[in-house]
Structure formats: C-alpha cells, structure tokens
Amino acid sequence: MNSDKVKLGMYTPFYPLEDIFKIGQIAEKYGFDSAWVGDHLAGFPKPDAYDAWTATALLAERTKKIRIGVSVTDPHRRHPAVLAQTIATIDILSQGRLIPGIGAGEAMNLNPYGIDWSKPVEKMREFVIVMKKLWEAPHVTFEGRFYRLRNAVLIPRPAQKPHPPVWIASNAAKSLRVTAEVGDGWLPTTETPESYQRKLKEIQRMAREYGRVEESVEPGLFLYSAISEDYNEARTRIKEMMRLPLAWWSYKLKEIGLDISLPGLDITKFEVTENKLRAVEEATANVPFELIENITCFGTPEDFIKRVKQYAKAGLRHVVFVPHGDYERTAQLIGRKVVPYFSK
Numbered sequence: 001m002n003s004d005k006v007k008l009g010m011y012t013p014f015y016p017l018e019d020i021f022k023i024g025q026i027a028e029k030y031g032f033d034s035a036w037v038g039d040h041l042a043g044f045p046k047p048d049a050y051d052a053w054t055a056t057a058l059l060a061e062r063t064k065k066i067r068i069g070v071s072v073t074d075p076h077r078r079h080p081a082v083l084a085q086t087i088a089t090i091d092i093l094s095q096g097r098l099i100p101g102i103g104a105g106e107a108m109n110l111n112p113y114g115i116d117w118s119k120p121v122e123k124m125r126e127f128v129i130v131m132k133k134l135w136e137a138p139h140v141t142f143e144g145r146f147y148r149l150r151n152a153v154l155i156p157r158p159a160q161k162p163h164p165p166v167w168i169a170s171n172a173a174k175s176l177r178v179t180a181e182v183g184d185g186w187l188p189t190t191e192t193p194e195s196y197q198r199k200l201k202e203i204q205r206m207a208r209e210y211g212r213v214e215e216s217v218e219p220g221l222f223l224y225s226a227i228s229e230d231y232n233e234a235r236t237r238i239k240e241m242m243r244l245p246l247a248w249w250s251y252k253l254k255e256i257g258l259d260i261s262l263p264g265l266d267i268t269k270f271e272v273t274e275n276k277l278r279a280v281e282e283a284t285a286n287v288p289f290e291l292i293e294n295i296t297c298f299g300t301p302e303d304f305i306k307r308v309k310q311y312a313k314a315g316l317r318h319v320v321f322v323p324h325g326d327y328e329r330t331a332q333l334i335g336r337k338v339v340p341y342f343s344k
Contacts (some may be wrong), residue, residue, distance in 0.1 A: 006342050008311045009034035009069065009320035010334070011222075013327050014043035017050055017058070022103045023327050024059045028066040030335025031343055034099065035059065036069040036320050041077070041109040053086050060094035068094060071187060071222065071320065072101035072169040075127035076117040079155065080147060084131040088158040088288075096159035101187055103127060103169035125178045128166055131281055132182070135163035167220060171199075179217060180206035187320070189222040190245060196221065197314035220318040221311060226298040226325065227333050238298035239289060241324035246287055297321070301337030308342070 010027040012020045012035055022339065024035040037059065039052035059068055060219050073083065083100075091098040104120035117123075126144045133140045134154040142149040158164050167185030170176050179186050180203045204214040224245060226237035297307040308319055323330035 005318060006308055008308075008334070008339055008342055009036055009067075009220075009318060010331050011036045011038070011071065011320055012059075013321040014038055014040060015046070015048040015050065017055060017328065020050070020055050021059055021062050023331050024063055024066065026331045026335065027194045027330065028063045031331070031339045032066060032331075032335065033318065034067040034069050034320070035063070035101075036071045036101075037160035039070050039073040039112060042061070052212050053090065056098070057090045057093055060090060060097065063074065063094075063097075063213050065097075067097045067099055069099035069167070069320070070101050072103040072167070073119070074103055074105035074109065075120070075124045076105050076115050080130040081134060081149070081152060082125045083127075084134045084154055087131070087164055088135065088154065088156060091158035091160055091164050094159075096164075098158075098160070099167055099185065100164055101167040101169055101185075104175055111313050119146075121174045121178060124168075124175070125182060128168075128178075128182045131166070132163055165218065167218070169222070176203055177206055179203055180212070182212050185218040185220050186320070187190055187220045187222050189224070191221065191249055192294045193314040196311060196316065198254040200315040211240060217315055219315050221316050222320050222322060223311075224296045225304070225321040225323050225330070226296075227301065227323070227330055227338075229300060229333075231303065234298045234300070234303075237324045239292060242287075242292045242296060246292070301333060304334065304338045305341050308338075331344045 010023060011031050012023040020037060027035040035055040037052045037056045038049070040049040043049035052073065056068055056070055078086075087098060087100050096186070102124060104124050105117045110117045118333070123146050126146050130142060130147050130149065133142060133157055134152065138153070139342035140152040140154075141151050142152075165184035166182070167187045168175065168179040169187045169189070170179045170183075171188045171191070176199060186200070186203060188196070191199065200219050203217055207214060207216055224241060226241060228234040228237070237258075297304055299307075308316070311319065321330070321334060
C-alpha cells in the first residue's frame with residue numbers, strides 16, 4: 001500500500017461567510033482535493049454559524065474542481081427526503097463534487113432547541129438508507145422505525161451515480177457498524193494511528209459481512225492541526241486548541257487513566273455556555289501533552305508530511321485538516337509546502 005497516496009482536505013471556519021468562501025477558493029488554488037463546511041446551529045467558541053447547506057451551495061458556485069464536503073450533519077434536524085433533495089440539488093449545482101457527511105448528533109445543536117434525538121445511531125442508519133433509496137429507486141415505499149414513505153419520488157437525481165458518497169462520522173462501536181453497512185466514507189476524529197488502523201480493519205471486516213468490498217468505504221480522518229514554520233508556535237497552538245475536543249472525547253483520557261468526565265462536558269451533553277467553557281479549561285489543564293501529540297497533527301510542514309504518512313500507513317486515504325488560528329495562513333502554508341508532496 002503506497003503511503004504517499006493521500007487526498008488532502010481543508011476545513012473552513014464557521015463564520016463569516018466570506019471566509020468560508022475564501023478558504024475554499026484558496027484550497028482549490030493550491031490543489032487540495034476537498035474543502036469542508038461545518039454544520040452547526042451553534043458554533044464554538046463563539047455561537048456564530050451559518051446554514052451549512054446554503055453555504056455549501058454558494059461555495060460550489062465559487063469553485064470549479066475541488067470536492068466540497070459537509071462535516072457533518074445529523075439525522076434529527078431534517079427529514080431524510082428533504083435533505084436528500086437538498087443534496088441532489090447541490091450535487092447538480094457542483095457538477096458532482098459534493099460529499100455529504102452525517103453523524104449521530106451533538107447536544108449543542110439539539111438540546112437548546114428542544115429537538116429530540118433519542119436512538120441517534122439507529123436513526124442515522126435508517127436516515128442514510130432512506131436517502132439512498134430515494135436517489136436510486138423510481139418510487140420508494142419504506143416502513144421503518146423512524147420513517148415511513150409510500151410511493152415517494154425524488155427527481156431530479158444527483159449528478160453522481162448512483163448517488164453522492166455519504167461519509168459517516170463515527171468513533172464508537174455502534175456507529176462503526178453503521179459505517180460498514182451503509183457508509184461510503186469514514187470520518188472519525190481524535191484517533192491515534194494505532195487506534196485508526198484497528199478501527200478501520202474492524203469496519204472492513206464488518207463491510208465484508210454485509211457483502212461489500214473493502215474499497216466501498218473510503219478511509220478519511222478529521223485531524224485537528226496547527227502548522228507553522230516555527231515548531232514551538234504550532235505546539236502552543238495545538239495545546240490550546242485541544243482543550244474542548246479532549247473534554248468532548250473524554251474516553252481518550254480514560255484509556256490512559258485520566259478521568260475528566262465532569263457533568264455536561266461529554267460531546268453528547270455539551271452546550272456552549274461561558275460556564276461550560278470555563279469548566280473545560282479547568283478540566284483539561286493538566287492533560288499530558290503526549291496524549292495531544294498522539295491524536296493531532298502539528299509543527300512545521302515537514303512534520304505535517306511525516307504525520308500524514310504515519311496515518312496513511314494505518315490505512316488513511318483522505319485527511320481533513322481542522323486548523324487552529326489563522327485559517328488563511330494555514331491553508332496557504334499547507335498548500336505551498338504539504339500538498340505538492342502528496343500530489344507528485
């Protein structure tokens with residue numbers, strides 16, 4: 001397996017709209033493979049956030065070649081037929097460049113708004129199944145636990161055939177199985193190369209159980225990143241950046257004997273408030289830097305190349321860099337110094 005064959009993606013900021021478009025256009029200019037728009041009702045650390053699908057459609061109009069992903073929506077805020085129509089429309093608008101991502105959901109986007117999200121993983125599975133049926137079948141009748149369709153039609157069809165690739169954001173066992181069964185891509189986060197390889201092999205094993213080939217699921221990774229020509233600057237930035245993700249994904253700390261699972265900090269309970277953000281800072285103040293180092297990408301461009309190759313050896317094929325600090329400087333530096341290595 002050639003560890004240099006990796007696609008590179010760039011995450012865009014939540015706000016303002018002009019910066020979402022600017023980062024997507026910079027990523028295209030420098031030869032990134034993809035640009036990704038986040039889907040939140042509430043951003044962080046500031047609550048500012050635009051509708052991801054509208055922003056994605058506008059970004060598609062402002063670019064020509066780069067693939068555009070949404071990382072990630074959930075199955076609770078929209079009906080699958082409504083989202084399937086939105087995705088089909090944007091896929092046509094972008095001439096087949098859309099990568100829709102979906103996850104089980106996060107409290108910050110749901111609890112404050114009174115949106116029910118019980119049985120999130122089971123609902124996500126059924127949501128994806130319904131969307132794919134609508135994209136592929138002339139008429140859809142479906143009787144599920146969460147959705148019921150009778151002689152439903154969705155036209156026009158997406159530009160990509162049989163449909164745009166649906167990437168699943170999954171880290172835990174139940175959602176990994178959903179990825180293996182109905183996902184076209186895998187987009188986890190906060191994984192070491194070792195845990196990434198282990199989980200990817202499990203997805204591939206389960207995919208074979210469902211009669212799918214291993215190549216059915218493209219191995220991606222949502223990678224928190226800080227790049228600079230000054231290593232120490234990047235190290236400081238990544239340490240600051242990881243306070244909130246470490247609180248969200250506290251099981252990573254439990255693996256090394258640390259427990260910071262204070263009430264309401266877990267990703268399934270976290271809501272953006274000043275008190276919660278202060279609690280995050282206190283809870284993660286003494287996390288060993290080695291843990292941060294093991295699940296992130298930081299340093300000079302040369303460090304980035306080495307790190308991506310480590311994940312590539314574990315099976316990664318499409319990385320999405322999630323930056324800390326100046327998005328524009330990050331995209332340009334990765335574009336000038338890292339993209340050419342993996343494009344040759």
